Amino acid sequence: MTDQPVLARRLGTGDAVVVGLTAMIGAGVFSVFAPAAEAAGSLLLVGLGLAAVVATCNAVASAQLASAHPASGGAYLFGREVLGPWWGFVAGWGFVVGKTASCAAMAMTFAAYAVPGEEWVRRLAAVAAVVLLTAATVRGITRTALLARVLLGLTALTLVVALVVVAGGDAAAPAGGWTATGGLPGVLQSAGLLFFAFAGYARIATLAEEVRTPETLGRAVLVALGVVVVLYALVAVALLHVLGEGLAGSGEPVAAAVEAAGAPWAEPVVRVGAAAASLGALLALLAGIGRTSLAMARERDLPSGLAAVHPRHRVPHHAQLVVGAAVVGLVLVADLRGAIGFSSFGVLVYYAVANLAALRQPVAARRWPRAVNVTGLLGCVVLGASLPVPAVVAGLAVVAVGVAGRLVRLRVDRRTR
Template sequence: MTAPAPLARRLGTFDAVTIGLGSMLGAGIFVAFTPAAAAAGAGLLIGLALAAVVAFCNATSSAQLAAAYPSSGGTYLYGRERLGPWAGYVAGWGFVVGKTASAAAMAMTFAAYAVPAGWQRPVAMAAVIFLVAVNYHGVTKTAALTRTLVTVVLLVLAVAVAASWGGRGAGLGAVTGSGLLAHGWYGILQSAGLLFFAFAGYARIATMGEEVRDPRRTIPRAIVVALSLIVVIYAVVAVTLLAVLGADGVAASATPLADAVASGPWLWAVPVVQVGAAIAALGALLGLIAGLGRTSLAMARERDLPSYLAAVHPRYRVPHRAEVAVAVVICAVIAVADLRGMIGFSSFGVLVYYLVANLSALTQPPADRRYPRALQLLGVLGCAVLVATLPGESIAWGAAVFAVGIVVRLARLGRDARSGVAG
C-alpha cells in the first residue's frame, strides 16, 4: 500500500501563535461572556481563572505530546499512540463534533454582525465556503489571512476597551456587583466550562503539527505563548464589561462589548466594534476549518472516517477532500442550529478531547516529559469537573452524540471483522 502523502512544513513560531490567537479571539471575546455571566454573575471572573488553569494544564499536555508526535491529528493521534485506538477515536470524535458546532457558531456570529436577520444563515454558509476555498489553496494562505484578521481584531479591542472606560457608567466598584460568590460555586464552575469554549483555539496549533517547521521546538512554544496572551486579553475585557454593564447587563446582552461601547461618548466606535466582531468570528472560523480538516485527515488515514477523506492535494498539500466535507457538515448545522446552544455542546466535546490528552500525557516516559505529572492530573480532574457542571441540555446532547459515534465505530469494526480487514 502506498504511504499517505505528507503535508508541507511551512509554518514558523509566529505563524503558529497567530493561528492560535485567531482561533481563540473570535470565540471568547464576542460570544462566551454572555452565558458565563448568566451562570455565575460577577463570579465569571473566578470561572475565567479556573478555565485558564484547566486550559494551561491541557496546553502543556498538548505541547508535550505534540513534541513527541509531530504529525496531523492532535489528541486523536496521541490517544491512539498512548492509550489505544478507542481512546484516540473518542478524542477525535469529540474534536470533530465539538468544533463543527464551534465553526457553525462562529459563522453565525459573523453573519449576525454583518447582515440583517433574514440574511444571516445564507451569509454564514457563504463565509464557510469562502474560507474553505482559502484553506484549499495552502496553509500559508491560511496563516497570511489570519495575521491580517488578528491585527484588525486587536486594534478593535483596544478601541472598544478605551471607549468603554471613557463612559460615565464605568467604574471598578461595579465589577464585583453583589459579590463574586452570589451565584454559588456550581454557577462558577458552569461559567468556567462555558468560558473554556473560548480557550480551545490552541488546539489548532497541535492539529497542524505536520505543517510546522521544527515542530518539537515550535509547537510547545507557540501553544504556551498564544494561551498566555489570550488570558491577559480576556481578563481585561471581562473586567471592562463588568465595570460598564454589570453582571446582569452582560448576561442580558447578545453583544455585550458593543453595548459597553454604546454606553460611552464614543458612539462612532460602536460600528467599529461590530465590524471587529465580524472579523474576529471569521478569524476563529478560519482556524476551526483548518483544524477540523487536519483531524478528519488523521481519522480517515486510520479508517475511523471514510478513507476517501485521507487525500492530500498534489499541488497545495492540504487535505482538500476533508475540508470540503467539513464545509458541507458545517453548512448543514448552520441551517438548523441555535447560536447559544452550540457553546455548551462544543465545550462538552472539547473537554472530552482534552481529558484524553491529559491521560495520554500521563503515560509518556521520562525522556518525553517536559512538564510535571501534577499538571496532567490537574487537567484530568479539571476537564471532568467542568464537563459535569455544564448545562444539562449540553450534557444530554453531548452524551447522545458520543453514543452515536461509538455505535458508528462498532459497526465499522464489525464489518471489518466479517471481511477479514484489520481494525
C-alpha cells in the same frame, strides 16, 4: 535512514507565540462572555480563571506529547500512539464534532455583529457565510500565515479600541443587585463555556517538527496563554463595568459596551473587527476539520469516502462538503449558547484524552510534573459535566453514535476477513 523529507526547524519562541495568538484570539472573545455571565453572574472572573487553569494544563500536555510525537494529528495521533486506537478515535471524534459546533458558533457570531436585525435574517447570513467559505476550502483557499497575522492585528486593534473607549467613558452599570445566582455550579458552567474562547492554543503543539528546540513549545504555550488571559480579563472587566447584569442578555456584548460608553462612532469599528475575526476563524476551522476528517477516514475511523482528495485542487473535498453541510444544519437549529456548550463539550473530551496520554508517557518523555496532567484531566471532566444539560446530553449522544459506528465497522471488517 529514510528518504522521507522533514520540515525545517526554523521557528523560535516568538514565531510560535504568534501562531498561538492567531489561533486563540478570534470570534470567541466577542461572543462567549454573555452566556458565561448568565451562568456565573458577578463571579464571571472566577470562571475565567478556572478556564485559564484548565487550558494551561491542556496546552502543556499537548506540547509534551508533540515533543515525543512530532507529526500532525494532535490528540487523535497521541491517543492512538500512547493509549491505543479506541482512545485516539474518541479524541478525534470529539475534535470533529466539537469544532463543527465551533464553526456554527463563529458563523452566528459573524451574523450577530455584521447583520443586526431579525433572527431569521441573521441565520440566513450565517448560512451564506458557511456556504461561501466551504466553497473556498473546496477550491484550496485557506488562511495563510500572512492573513493570520493581518486578522490577529485587526482583532487586537478592535479590542484595544473597545477597551480605550470603555476606560475613557463615564458610563457604568448600576452597582449592586447582581449576585452569583448559579453558585458553584454556575461558576463551573461559565468556565466550561469560557473554555470555548481559549480553544486553539494546541495549534502551537502542531509546530513540534518546525521549532528549533523542544523547549520552545513549552515557552510559547505559556507566553501565548499569559497574553490571552490578560487580554480576556481586561475585556471581561470592561464588559462588567459598563453592562453589568445586562451582559448576560447581550447578543453583541463588545458592541453594546462601546455604545453604552457613549461612543457610537466606535460601534461600526467593533462590528467590522468582530465580523472579520469570525470569518477568519471560521475559514481556518473548516479547513482544519476537513483535514482531521481526512486523517480519520484514512484509518477507517470515519467513512472511507471522506478520504477522497480532489485531483485538481488537492483538498479533501468530500470531507469539506460534509463538514459544511453539518455546520449549516447546526446554524439553522441551534442557538449561540447551545453551539458554544456543545463545542466546549467535544473539545474537552479531546483534551481529556490528551491529558490521559501525557499522564501515561514514560519519565524520559516528560517535561512537566504528572500533577499537571491529573489537574487537566479532572478539569476537563468537571467542566464538561458542568456545561448546560442539553449540551452534555447532545455531546454524550454524539459520542455514543461515533462509538457505535466504529463498533459496527470493526465487526464488518472481522466478518469480511
